[in-house]
Amino acid sequence: MSVNGVGILAAIIIGGLAGWLAERFMNSQMGLFMNIILGIIGAVVLNFILAAFGMAYTGWIAYLIIGFIGACLLIAAGRAVRG
Secondary structure (H helix, E strand, O other): EEEEEOHHHHHHHHHHHHHHHHHHHHOOOOOOOHHHHHHHHHHHHHHHHHOOOOOOOHHHHHHHHHHHHHHHHHHHHHHHHHO
C-alpha cells in the first residue's frame, strides 16, 4: 500500500520531517507526535485539494514539500482559531 507514491512507513517519516520543518518555520512548540500528525494530515489534505484542481504529484520530495506547506497552513489555522 502506498500514499502518493511513497509507502506508509515512508509517509510517516516524511510527514514527521515536514511537520518538524513547519514547526521550526512557524515558531511553534507542538512536540514530535503532533509534528508527524500535522505533516501527514497536511500532505493528505493539500494533495486532495490539488487533485481536485487536476494537479497530482507523487514521490517523496513532492510529499515533503506538500506536507510542509499543508502543516504550515494547519498551524496557521490553529492559531487563528485559538485567537
